[in-house]
Amino acid sequence: MKFLLLMSALAFVSCSSWKPEKKDNLADINLDVKEVTLDNGLTALIIPDHKLPIFSLYLFYKVGGKNEVPGITGASHFLEHMMFKGAKKFGKNSIDFIIEGSGGSTNAYTTTDQTVYYENLPTSQLEQMLEIEADRMENLLLDENDFEKERAVVLEERRMRYENSPRGQLYLGLMSHLFEGTPYGRSVIGDIADLKTMTREQIYQYFKKFYAPNNVVVVIAGDVNPRKAKEYIKKYFGHIKSSPTVEEAHEALKDEDFIPKFKQDKVVKLKGESPSPIFMMGYPTYKAGHKKGYALDVLSSIIGSGKSSSLVNDYILTKKPVATSIYAAHQSLEKSGFFFLGGELVQGINLDHFKKDLKNKLKSYCSTEITERNIQKVKNNFQTDLYASLDNNAGIARFLGNRQLLFGDWKFYQEELAEYEKVTVEDVKQACEELVKTPSVFISVWNKHK
Amino acid sequence: MKIKLALALTFICSSVFAESNFLSSVERTKIRDYEVIWLEDQKFPSFIASIYFNDGALRDEVEGLTQVAFDQLSSGTSKENEKQIAEFFDFYGASINHSITHEYSVFTIRGLTKDIDPVVGKVCELFNDAQYPQFELNSYIARKKSNLRNLVTSHSSLADRVYRKISLQGTPFATEVDGTLNSLDKIQGKDLKTRLNEISKAKKKIFLAGPKDVKKVVEVISKKCNWSQETEITPMEVAKPSEQSVIYLVPVPGANQAQIRVGRYLNRQEAIGKDDQFEFLAGFLGGGFTSKLIQELRVKRGLTYSAGAYISMQRDYGRAGVVTFSKNESTAEVVGLIRSILAEMELPQRINENEFKHQQGHQIGGHAFNFEKVNSLLNRIISYEHQKKSLSSMLDFPEKVKKMTPTILSRSSKEVFPWRKMTIVVVGDESLKDSLARIRPVKIIDYKDFL
Numbered sequence: 003m004k005f006l007l008l009m010s011a012l013a014f015v016s017c018s019s020w021k022p023e024k025k026d027n028l029a030d031i032n033l034d035v036k037e038v039t040l041d042n043g044l045t046a047l048i049i050p051d052h053k054l055p056i057f058s059l060y061l062f063y064k065v066g067g068k069n070e071v072p073g074i075t076g077a078s079h080f081l082e083h084m085m086f087k088g089a090k091k092f093g094k095n096s097i098d099f100i101i102e103g104s105g106g107s108t109n110a111y112t113t114t115d116q117t118v119y120y121e122n123l124p125t126s127q128l129e130q131m132l133e134i135e136a137d138r139m140e141n142l143l144l145d146e147n148d149f150e151k152e153r154a155v156v157l158e159e160r161r162m163r164y165e166n167s168p169r170g171q172l173y174l175g176l177m178s179h180l181f182e183g184t185p186y187g188r189s190v191i192g193d194i195a196d197l198k199t200m201t202r203e204q205i206y207q208y209f210k211k212f213y214a215p216n217n218v219v220v221v222i223a224g225d226v227n228p229r230k231a232k233e234y235i236k237k238y239f240g241h242i243k244s245s246p247t248v249e250e251a252h253e254a255l256k257d258e259d260f261i262p263k264f265k266q267d268k269v270v271k272l273k274g275e276s277p278s279p280i281f282m283m284g285y286p287t288y289k290a291g292h293k294k295g296y297a298l299d300v301l302s303s304i305i306g307s308g309k310s311s312s313l314v315n316d317y318i319l320t321k322k323p324v325a326t327s328i329y330a331a332h333q334s335l336e337k338s339g340f341f342f343l344g345g346e347l348v349q350g351i352n353l354d355h356f357k358k359d360l361k362n363k364l365k366s367y368c369s370t371e372i373t374e375r376n377i378q379k380v381k382n383n384f385q386t387d388l389y390a391s392l393d394n395n396a397g398i399a400r401f402l403g404n405r406q407l408l409f410g411d412w413k414f415y416q417e418e419l420a421e422y423e424k425v426t427v428e429d430v431k432q433a434c435e436e437l438v439k440t441p442s443v444f445i446s447v448w449n450k451h452k
Numbered sequence: 453m454k455i456k457l458a459l460a461l462t463f464i465c466s467s468v469f470a471e472s473n474f475l476s477s478v479e480r481t482k483i484r485d486y487e488v489i490w491l492e493d494q495k496f497p498s499f500i501a502s503i504y505f506n507d508g509a510l511r512d513e514v515e516g517l518t519q520v521a522f523d524q525l526s527s528g529t530s531k532e533n534e535k536q537i538a539e540f541f542d543f544y545g546a547s548i549n550h551s552i553t554h555e556y557s558v559f560t561i562r563g564l565t566k567d568i569d570p571v572v573g574k575v576c577e578l579f580n581d582a583q584y585p586q587f588e589l590n591s592y593i594a595r596k597k598s599n600l601r602n603l604v605t606s607h608s609s610l611a612d613r614v615y616r617k618i619s620l621q622g623t624p625f626a627t628e629v630d631g632t633l634n635s636l637d638k639i640q641g642k643d644l645k646t647r648l649n650e651i652s653k654a655k656k657k658i659f660l661a662g663p664k665d666v667k668k669v670v671e672v673i674s675k676k677c678n679w680s681q682e683t684e685i686t687p688m689e690v691a692k693p694s695e696q697s698v699i700y701l702v703p704v705p706g707a708n709q710a711q712i713r714v715g716r717y718l719n720r721q722e723a724i725g726k727d728d729q730f731e732f733l734a735g736f737l738g739g740g741f742t743s744k745l746i747q748e749l750r751v752k753r754g755l756t757y758s759a760g761a762y763i764s765m766q767r768d769y770g771r772a773g774v775v776t777f778s779k780n781e782s783t784a785e786v787v788g789l790i791r792s793i794l795a796e797m798e799l800p801q802r803i804n805e806n807e808f809k810h811q812q813g814h815q816i817g818g819h820a821f822n823f824e825k826v827n828s829l830l831n832r833i834i835s836y837e838h839q840k841k842s843l844s845s846m847l848d849f850p851e852k853v854k855k856m857t858p859t860i861l862s863r864s865s866k867e868v869f870p871w872r873k874m875t876i877v878v879v880g881d882e883s884l885k886d887s888l889a890r891i892r893p894v895k896i897i898d899y900k901d902f903l
Contacts, residue, residue: 098741105817154754161709309538382545389496
C-alpha cells in the first residue's frame with residue numbers, strides 16, 4: 003500500500019529492553035528473544051510481552067530500490083502497494099478488511115534496501131495474520147485491473163511527495179547526485195516514465211525472485227505464546243519453497259558498485275517553489291556496521307542534533323539568524339552510507355556565501371566541537387532516545403528486525419551499543435577530518451534558481 | 453485524597469480487555485496544592501511530566517503571544533543565556549516542549565528519573581526568571597516570519613492553515629495560536645513577561661508517567677516554582693456555523709495536485725453526549741484503509757493516495773473535516789464525490805450493514821491500542837481532564853460502539869456534515885476555477901493574506 007519511507011534502513015541507533023531493570027550502560031541490555039529458523043531459510047524472532055492483549059507483526063523483505071534496474075525503477079514500491087490487493091486463499095481486496103475488521107491496523111514502507119510490512123493486532127488474530135502473510139508471499143494475485151488502478155495511486159503519491167514538495171525534490175536530487183551511477187542513485191518511488199510503462203509481468207517476475215522465505219525476517223512482538231507462534235510459523239510458511247535465484251541476485255550486487263565515483267565537489271541548483279532556499283549537503287560514507295560509522299553518528303549528533311548543537315548555535319541562535327532550521331545526520335545503508343546536513347535559510351541570505359561558510363565551519367568543528375563533554379552529552383541522549391523508541395511492540399520489532407536483516411543477527415545491537423560506548427574524542431576528530439576532505443554534493447531548491 | 457481510578461478494567465466491556473491487566477494503576481491524588489494524575493509505567497527509569505495550565509491563546513491580546521511566551525521561555529534568565537540553557541537540557545538528555553491551544557496550554561518535561569531534581573528545578577528557574585531578551589526575541593521572530601513566508605512549500609500545511617481560519621470565521625477560535633506576520637512584529641519582551649506571569653497564576657494539574665520516583669516532580673515544583681492557582685479560562689458560548697455558498701480556491705504556483713479540505717466547526721452544544729458517536733463516525737468515514745472515503749476515492753477509483761476524516765472536540769468547540777488531495781484533472785471530481793458520500797451517509801438505508809459491522813469490529817478491537825504508548829495515553833488523559841470527561845468513560849467506548857446502529861451513524865453524519873454548511877478550501881492551480889465552479893461558485897483568495 004502504502005507509504006514510502008524516504009530514509010533507509012538503519013536510522014541511527016535506537017534500542018531498548020522492556021525489562022524494568024535500571025541500566026546505566028548503553029550496552030548492558032538484555033532482550034528475551036526466541037528465534038526460529040525453518041528449513042526453507044525463513045528466520046523468525048518472537049519477543050513476548052503480555053502487558054496488553056495485542057501484538058505487532060513485521061515482515062522485513064530484503065528487497066528495495068537498490069535491487070531495481072533502469073526501466074523498472076519503483077518496482078519494489080509498486081509491488082508493496084499490490085501486496086495489499088489480495089492473494090489466492092483470502093481473495094481480492096480482503097486483507098485490509100480482515101485486519102481492520104478485527105481492530106488491527108496495517109501498513110508498509112519501502113526503502114533503498116528493504117520492503118517492510120507490518121500489522122498491529124489483537125492477540126486473537128495471530129494465526130490468521132500469519133496465514134495471510136504466507137498466502138501473499140506464496141500466491142499473490144496481482145490482478146490486472148487492480149494493477150492499473152494502483153498505478154494511478156502510486157503516481158498520485160509521487161506527485162504528493164516529490165513533484166509538489168520542494169523537500170521531496172531536494173532529497174531525490176541529493177540521492178541521485180550523491181550516488182550517481184550506483185543503484186542508490188535511482189529513486190525508490192520510481193521514475194515517472196517507468197511507473198507509466200511498467201507491466202504486470204515485470205512486477206510478477208520481480209515478486210517471484212524476491213518474495214520467498216529465504217529472503218524475509220519475520221518478527222512478532224507482544225502478547226503471544228512463543229510455542230504457539232512457532233507452530234503457526236511452521237504450519238503456514240514451512241511448505242513455501244525458497245527462491246533459487248535470490249541469493250545470486252544479492253551476490254551480484256557488489257559493495258564496490260555502490261561507492262560514489264565523483265572526485266570533485268558538486269553544486270546543484272534546482273528551481274522549485276520555495277521562496278527561500280532549502281538545502282542539503284551530503285558526503286558519501288560507510289555501509290552499516292562499519293566501525294567508522296559510529297564515530298560519524300556521534301559527530302552528526304554533536305554538530306546537528308538538538309538546540310545546543312554547533313549548527314544551531316552558529317546559524318540559528320544568532321543576532322541575525324541565517325537559517326530557520328538546520329540539522330546534521332548520518333545514514334547507514336546496507337551497501338554504503340552518507341553524512342548529510344540540511345536546512346532552510348532565512349530569506350535574503352546569500353546562498354553561495356552560506357555554502358562557503360558552512361564548509362569552513364564544518365572544518366573548524368573538527369577541532370573545536372569534539373570534546374569529552376559533547377561526547378558524553380550524545381551518549382546521554384542516546385540513552386533517553388533508546389527508551390523512548392522501545393515504548394511499544396512495533397518499536398521492538400523494528401529494532402530487532404532491522405538488525406537481523408542487515409547483519410544476519412539480531413544480537414548485533416550489543417556490538418553496536420558497545421561500539422558507541424567506546425567512541426573517543428580522537429575517533430570522532432579523525433572521522434570529522436576525513437569527512438571534510440571527502441568530495442560533497444551541495445544541492446538547493448529555490449524559486450530564484452533558473 | 454488519593455483516589456485509585458479503577459482503570460484495572462474490570463468494567464471494560466470487551467472480553468479482550470477483561471483478560472488483560474494493562475494500566476494497572478492510574479492514581480489521582482493531591483500533592484501539596486496540585487491535583488496530580490500519575491500513570492504508572494515501570495518499564496524504564498525515565499519520566500514524562502506534563503503541566504496543564506488552564507489558560508491558552510484565547511487570552512492573547514496579540515495573536516501568538518502565549519505561543520511565543522512558551523517558545524521563548526528558554527531564551528534567557530537573569531543568570532543564563534539561551535545557549536547555556538539549551539546545553540543544560542541537552543546534556544541531561546532531557547527535553548522540554550509545549551503545546552498551546554486556544555483553551556489551554558501544556559508544558560512537558562521528559563528525562564531520566566535520576567535527573568528529576570536538576571531538570572525540573574531548571575524548568576522552575578525558567579518560569580520564575582524568564583527575561584525574554586530582545587536580541588533573542590528579534591532573532592526568533594525573524595526565523596518565524598521566514599518560516600511563515602515559506603509555508604507555500606508545503607501545500608498540505610498551507611491548506612490546513614487557510615481552511616482553519618476560514619472555517620472558524622466569526623468565532624474567537626479563528627485567531628492564529630502561533631501568530632501572523634503582522635502580529636509577531638507587535639510582540640515585545642515586556643508583553644511576554646506579563647503573559648508568563650498570567651500563565652503562572654492559572655489553575656494547573658500535573659500529569660505524570662513513569663516509575664514511582666516520578667512523584668518527586670511535584671515536590672520540586674512545589675518548592676521551586678513560584679506558581680499560584682488563581683485564574684482559569686471560563687467556558688464560552690459559540691454560535692453555530694452559518695451556511696456556506698462558495699468554494700475558496702487558493703492558487704499556488706506550479707502545483708499539479710490540489711489539496712482539498714471540507715468541513716466545519718461545531719459548538720459544544722452540538723456535541724454534548726455525542727463524543728462516542730462522533731468518534732465512530734470519523735472512523736467510519738475516514739479512519740483506516742477500509743473507511744468509506746479511502747474505498748470510494750482510492751480503492752475504487754485511484755483518485756488519491758490518502759483520504760481521512762476527523763471530528764475533534766475541545767471543551768467549547770470542535771472541528772470536523774475531510775482531508776484529501778488529487779491531481780488537477782480529478783480535483784473537482786473528488787469534491788463532487790465527497791458531496792455524494794456525505795449525502796449518502798445521511799440515509800440510514802444506504803449504510804451498508806457489512807461495512808457498519810466491519811467498522812464496529814475495527815473500533816472495538818482496536819481500542820486496546822489507545823493504551824499502548826505511554827506518551828499518547830497521557831495526552832489522551834489530559835484532553836479528557838480538560839473537557840471534564842470522566843477517565844472511566846475512556847474504557848466505555850467499546851460498549852457504546854456495540855450499541856451503535858446505522859440510524860445513529862446516519863443521524864450523526866447529517867448533524868456533523870450537512871453539505872450546505874461545509875466550508876470547502878482547495879489549494880492548487882488557478883486553472884481549477886472552472887471545474888470547481890460546477891459545484892459551487894468559486895472565490896479566489898491569496899494565500900499571503902493568511903500568513
